[in-house]
Amino acid sequence: MRRSAPGLSDLKQALASDEAVPSPWPHVVVRGELGLARQEWLHTNGAGAFASSTVAAMHTRRYHGLLVAALDPPRGRHVMLSHVDVGVDPNEPGVRRRPKWELGMHQFPSVDPEDTAFYLACFDQDPLPRWTYEVGGGQLEVCLALVRGENAVVLRYRWQGPQSVRLTLRPLLAVRHMHTLLRENGGMSNRVELRVGTAADGATYNEVRVQPNRLLPRLCFRYQGTFVGSPDWWRRFEYLREQERGLDFQEDLWTPGHVDLVAEPGSSSYLVVAVESLPEGEPEALLQAARAAIQAEDPGPSAPVLVRRLSIAAEAFRCDEGANPGVIAGYPWFEVWGRYALIALPGLYLVPGKVDGAIRVLRGLIEQMQGGLAPNRLPDSGGAPEYHAADATLWLFEAARQLVDVVGEEHPFVVEELLPALQSAFEAVLHGTRHDVHLSADGLFAAGRKGEALTWMDAQVRGEPVTPRVGCPVELQALWAKGAETLARIARAAGDDALATRAEAAAQTTRKAFQRRFWCEDTGYPYDVISAEEAGVGAVRDATIRPNALIALAVDPDCFTPDQATALLERVRLELLTPAGVRSLSPADPSYVRWYVGNAEERDKAYHQGAVWPWLLGFYARAARRSSSLGEHVLPLLRRFLASAAGNALALGFVAELCDGEPPHTPRGCVAHAAGVAELLRALLWDLPDGEPSSG
Structure with a gap:
């Protein structure tokens, strides 16, 4: 039998859990509270590259970065650009000093980031990651977009305030495979190449090229303002999720220098960072293309x-x-x-x-x-x-x-x-x-x-x-x-x-x-x-x-x-069904492990010995819809379980790989799991809408 692929807008059955969530786009109100900004976000480019961190932009994993490039798409992923730290200072002509407001957040040894000034007001991903900071009587909005299909990232800085400010942008580079960590070493090349580029419309722009690791491609920076070369190491960043996993968790990062620019009220400034060569097109056009590609996946308010x-x-x-x-x-x-x-x-x-x-x-x-x-x-x-x-x-x-x-x-x-x-x-x-x-x-x-x-x-x-x-x-x-x-x-x-x-x-x-x-x-x-x-x-x-x-x-x-x-x-x-997914082993079994925690060996022992897997809910929905003695009465229950599992997330808008076997079923493992997202979506649209169940 041939099945027609259902249109997403055709689903008329509303989910009860959705009533309290009016939008599919993540929005986090932070108001300077670091504890509210620890959840993770993820953004991808359609070819294997990604950007990811916490809402606070304070990395907790070795995999976090603003440009994790896929050098052999979709494989060969390397953390090229880790951070771009931002400093904000009143624009006082002739005055050069350390920025008054430092927006970067990091974990260093023996330093509690909770004691560090934190200016983030809110975070949105609608669909691009966007941070709004409140400093100097105004707001600085930072928006990030990966260029579709290319190893490049666009960062837009938009200032809204009573007067202009000076921004200091400092890129921190890792230039290493995503599974490894970088240590300070004498093998990094400090050579910085300054160029003037010409855009398609004939306008000129500034470009910096660096290749700190000769075994990897160079990085190119397109920027507005003045580049100040000062190659140096920033040391002992700590990634606490790696520490929880029993793995090495400290890293040193390298910077070629920083960019100084003046941000006028209502204006936008851009920093483009790319592997090997800069992408064609103006930064705002690249950003809007990334926005449009993701927005096109939204089936719209009727769903x-x-x-x-x-x-x-x-x-x-x-x-x-x-x-x-x-x-x-x-x-x-x-x-x-x-x-x-x-x-x-x-x-x-x-x-x-x-x-x-x-x-x-x-x-x-x-x-x-x-x-x-x-x-x-x-x-x-x-x-x-x-x-x-x-x-x-x-x-x-x-x-x-x-x-x-x-x-x-x-x-x-x-x-x-x-x-x-x-x-x-x-x-x-x-x-x-x-x-x-x-x-x-x-x-x-x-x-x-x-x-x-x-x-x-x-x-x-x-x-x-x-x-x-x-x-x-x-x-x-x-x-x-x-x-x-x-x-x-x-x-x-x-x-x-x-x-x-x-x-x-x-x-x-x-x-x-x-x-x-x-x-x-x-x-x-x-x-x-x-x-x-x-x-x-x-x-x-x-x-x-x-x-x-x-x-x-x-x-x-x-x-x-x-x-x-x-x-x-x-x-x-x-014995197996939970609001977060399906257990991999019955709790009645003497080999059952309640929590997916500890070092790598302890976690591997628990991986399939009780951990809850959200993707299995798709198979439960398929089997229960077809075989359950409850008939149509099982549908509301299945929808509630699917919604509950989808909401039990590590990364905003995604489904975690697995969860603890016992309540509250804390999400664990990789923060975004393809099978989890896919099976919940398949079950909602193919197994549970009005009409006949799927053919299996």
Whole structure:
């Protein structure tokens, strides 16, 4: 069946939680209270580059910066420009002194920033990040915009006051990969090149070029005013989120000097910082283009605010502006992951009707396939793709199914590119492939050897999986059976009846084996993992209560009887479901970990041992809408849970990667998770609006 991609403005069901939030654009009233300015913000350029910090612009992570450039878009991300500190002083001719009002906020050793004067009145992101400071009897508004598709940032300074003021702008540079930290060293080049540039309209502007790290591209600055060269190190910035994670958290930053300029009342001044060369166009035009690109993602006031907010957030993960389109799995540290790109693809692309973008992402992943396997990770530092997950290829089948629901089986991409890719994956599984991916004697999907982590529950400590799932994981059976059915559907439409018959037989064989072997009568819930061998030495039946059976039910309900589906959902509701998402392990299990805190090893131990994952709510909504005995009465409950999870945020307007297993379910992990945003949006628009539920 072909599904029409619903227009976002077609959703008429209002969400109760939205009534108190009249706008999807973040607005934070600070009034000089640093404690009100610790939440994070994120802004992206459509090609992998991003800017991010706290509302106070006081960095707490090594990943924070005003220009984190993607040198190999969307990969190769480096923190190039960390800060631009601003000083404000009365414009007294002939007087040069330290600025009277310093707007920069930093954490240094043994210094409490709460004791530092803080002039921020409010922060807005509508859609560009914008800070309003109250100083000197007036207001200084600072607005930031990343240039679309380019490694460049525009900073606009607009002064409103009774008289002119002098601004001092000091860029602080990190020029290092986003995963590392910079230390003062003698290898930085202090050479500063001053130039006069000519704009397209013939006007001239000032430009500074520096290349402090000879292994990385230069930085170019376009500015108004006077540049004062004074290369120097600023030392011992502390990033407290890194300290909480048990990691190195101190950094030294380098500055080439500062820019002095006079700001007249009602006027705007600009600083443009770019990698390698300045972008074409006037700063204000570049800023407005960035604004327009993000505003275009807003479905408008006719849609519920939560739908608007998630639709705007979805744009941050799509890297369609570069030569190599892809999906960033999460900010600030996640990379391009095949698994999460495919899980998120329906919500990011198909729900808002961006079919061409979805095809480009799928085409890129198909081109990277080897031996019938889809890549799971494209390392940010470059290098060869990694194929260390069995489920990435199965999620390709699931993304393909949802694409076909929208475009139909006869679409040229489906016939000419998708069908051959799915067939190669199908044949590889039948014959066996790397990581010992194969079918068991009774047709179950089996994968892995001891010490491998091949599903989304892939955390390892000292090289060993925390959640070993070698054998036949429950959700992989559903993904394989439904995927084989999808292959059969496309092959049949393309006239390849022989392939279609083989794929249909594989799907039915797996479902029969699943129904015979996976249900655990003792728990009234499916086994999480069983061994490929049904009996004998090494036979395994893991009855741990995890959400993977929920994924299986959402993907392929034909693996379950109606009574089993009802029992499964009831168990999930009682033990796994929370207002923030779905737990990764039942609290009744002795291995349950309540809090996702501590050093890296402690967090990895807790990653899938109780942490709550918001993206799983999408699968709960899909399964509950179709299988719940509550019928239509379940819809208000599902909407409340989706709204609650979306509001439990680390970064303004985004969905966090995970949360603590126990109330208040503090958000943790990466601040913006692609699958979280995508699945909540998909569930709201495809599973929960008025009318028939989605086809699955």
